[in-house]
Amino acid sequence: MKLSPGLRAVLRVFTVLLLVIIYTPLLLVVLNSFNASATFSWPPQELTLHWWKVAADSTGARHALWVSIQVALLATLISLVLGTMASLAMRRTRFFGRNVVSLLIILPIALPGIVTGIALNNAFRTVLGLELGFLTIVVAHATFCIVTVFNNVQARLQRLGTNFEQASMDLGAGRWTTFRLVTFPMLRSALLAGALLAFGLSFDEIVVTTFTAGSQQQTLPIWIFNNLFRPNQAPVVNVVAAVLVLLSAIPIYLAQRLSSGVTQSAAAAP
């Protein structure tokens, strides 16, 4: 598409403006984590690694980080297993209400977190009689993490069709062998992309977590929220936030690299 030079200039300005608006505050957080002044006076008079050291020594922050990682890993694992099984089942069998089920699986990602949170909180405590804690966070996260795996795998299955599996069965492989040697290897990159997104979703979730964590467990986002307004903790919060930005950017970046790489190799091998 050809654009007039004037329009192109306008678009360029808007793009730059947008990126500035999004990323300046984030940069500020990273920069302030090195700001020597505890009140974040601007511009920084002096830079220091002191807050990073304090943060590294903060047992509360370290523990919260570890909880977040464990929760994200477990929720991702559950999503991988259930999401793959669900998308395989949806393809193999045509049953009444198939589209409804598909919609119901995808819905949690669109539901307001606060609704999901309250609903799960109620269900866990009253109906199931569970005590809120580590496990309830994992289950709550899995409900929406499953969507990324389900969607990725379903899209891949749709593109692959059933020919490769038929060829495998035709050559004498049973259903499990066919899955192991043909279907799974062809799903691998879709699974990885789905898993990375699921990990990213779980790692920075706060709303649902607030309602399902109980008083004993703190994930990193909750720890940040609780410490944000304590004046003596503010510099440490900045450091933790900077770490969080980096940690959540990595899986998203990898997932993107992965899915674009896959489309390229698929184009080369039609």
Next chain:
Amino acid sequence: MPTAISLRGLSKHFGDVKAVDDLDLDIADGEFFSMLGPSGSGKTTVLRLIAGFEQPTAGRIELGGKDVTGRPPFARDVNTVFQDYAIFPHMSVRQNVEYGLRVKRVPRADRRARAEEALATVRLEGYGDRRPHQLSGGQRQRVALARALVNRPQVLLLDEPLGALDLKLRRQMQIELKQIQRDVGITFVFVTHDQEEALTMSDRIAVFNEGRIEQLATPVELYEQPASSFVAGFVGTSNLLEGPVARDVVGSDGQFVVRPEKVSMLAPADAPAEDGEHCVARGTVREVVYLGAATHSVVDLDAGATLTVAHQNTDRSIDAALERRGQQVLLVWSRDSLVPLGGNDAVPAGSTTGRQPSSPEENTP
């Protein structure tokens, strides 16, 4: 000769559509058998029923005398060459070819040797380490063939395997396929919509129409003695004479077919003496089509029908032929080459003009 495949009362319905309708068929051991028909005629469905990808609505499938009707694809001694080859993209050529042996737990050294042998059969020695995306369409087709042949199945099923190749490669592969089939001695069941392909390779051909076999015959019988106007129209160019035209030109009621190359075209002045051995018809040349090796003239008979006349371009007579456009001519053919048809079947639309069916693939649901 022992029977490789035996189908008894085989039906497959998709909703209201009878894709295969009460089919009985025996295919002999070592035969090159083709199933020919237009899109949606049921030929691919029959193949998929034999392979086990579809379950029949009714009827029985026997392979080598054993009933395999309810068995899944991996428990049948048949292998398939798919239309799109379905070569596993995440495996090398060798891993693809070895796949069938690997899942049957053939020892590594043994399966390596057999894979090399199969690759040699399809003239792909030294390609074992290539990845599928590095291969051309023709090479991929050969890999698919090797991957199936390496299992030494009782029956090899081929689903329009040459459809994706260009014409020259397709002709070459037709000859090679026939040769491979003779060498390995395996029964080939070949599905195609291309009548030339079927005539070139087959021992016998079944012409499919609307889920039924219209005619089952050798290529020569099929072309020279078509059983119905459908077969006559689908295999080769048919010149159909029926109703008043038949009465007028042939001298009796019924349906008759005369192949274009059996008709000679003369100037009106050269009318032969009436001898009872020949049919003579007067007409006007509507179109002259130059095809390189031959010329086709489309002639509107005064009696009403339209006949195509083929003429081999063995001399420079083409100049004269081209000048005949719009002229009055006399068509003459021997009564021996006139084929009476049995049924009253409708001729498929467009087939009398000699065009080949143009749909590249069959869309069975």
